[in-house]
Amino acid sequence: MMWQPPGHVPGVHAPGTTVPIPWIIEQxxxxxxxxxxxxxxxxxxxxxAAAEAMAAEGVLCGEPSCGARAVGRCSRCGQGFCASHNSVDRTTGDLAFWARPELCGSCQDGDIAAEEQRQREARAEAVARLHRARQAEQEHADRVTRNEARTNPAYVRRRSDWLDARISTSFRARTVSDTRAGVAVASLVAVPVLVLVLVGWLASGDQLAAVAIVCLALPLLWWLGWALYTLHRSRRQLRRAEFVEERRRLRLRLGCGAADCERCYA
Structure with a gap:
């Protein structure tokens, strides 16, 4: 809360002072x-000063059939102008124009006409843009109606929502590259072959076969588990890509059907 001096009356005195608000407004x-x-x-x-300079030069008003003593020279047309043909303070609609000692009335009228024309063109362009926007909106609504008339919007929305849920919650594993997936497939072939080789070696009665099987059992199991897990992730990744593509096709069945439409698929 702001500190107020003694004698301060809220609503009567300015904040932080004892000065009446009406007095401040008056000042x-x-x-x-x-x-x-x-x-x-x-x-x-x-x-x-402009009138004295014109009087010293003896310049007359440049307007036809006038000939009065000039009180200024226009910086636009270069002609002198008298007190009757100088620029004046004028307000036209929301436009305000002020008298200037270096501007004659004719050039000021030209400025006013040009500004009014510019504003009319700007208003006409704004109306045209609004009309085009409304027309585009109506055409888009017609395309949406025609496109959704060929489908079942309720089913498409339910299926699309289900796909969104599956994509956002069920597939959070890291991306598996094609090279890693290929290595995993090769591992599923190599591990059984290696196991068969070790079993055949053990059947031959060689004592080293038992030692080799004991030493390689855990690495082979880990290798096999890694291959299965990698293939599982790769399969989930492919499934996710299928879901994404299906969702894209379903979304095209809603709205106007144009893949680059910002209104439907922003």
């Missing part, structure tokens, strides 16, 4: 008026 309004008055005085001084 801000007075400061704004003073700034406006200073700006107006500066502009009046600019107009007065």
């Amino acid at each position: 801000q309004m007075l400061a704004a008026r003073a700034q406006q008055a200073a700006a107006a005085a500066a502009r009046a001084e600019e107009f007065r």
Whole structure:
């Protein structure tokens, strides 16, 4: 909670002070008026200096059938203008234009007309974009209706949800490369062959065969287990890929059917 000085009344005094809020607002309004008055005085001084310069040069207004003494020279067209043909403070709709000592009334009218035309074109373009967006939305809705009319949306959604659950929860094993899967398949062939060789060696009555079987039993079992586990992971990986592909095909049966549609498959 902010500390408040003694005598502070909430809602009456400014936070952290005993200064009345209406007095602060009044001071801000007075400061704004003073700034406006200073700006107006500066502009009046600019107009007065421009009029004195034109009077010293003896420039006349460039408007046809006028001929009055010029009070300024336009930086756009380069012609002098009198007090009747200079730029003025104008407000057109939400546009505000201010008088300037280096701008004549004709050029200001051109600026106003150009800005109004630009705003009309911008509004027309906005309306056209809105119309195109609504038309595209309606066309997309029609495509969705036609595509889903050929399918069973309820079944497709149930099957797609089931596939999502299976993919997200049942297949978290690391990816098995094709090389590792090939080694596992070869191991399933090599381990039984090696076991048969050892059994045949043992049947020959050689004492070293028994020692070899005892020493190689655990490594062979581990090798066989690794091969079976790797093949199991590879099979699960292939199954997951099948589920992903089936889910992709099912999703195309919903919505508009376009694989790159951002509305349906964002």
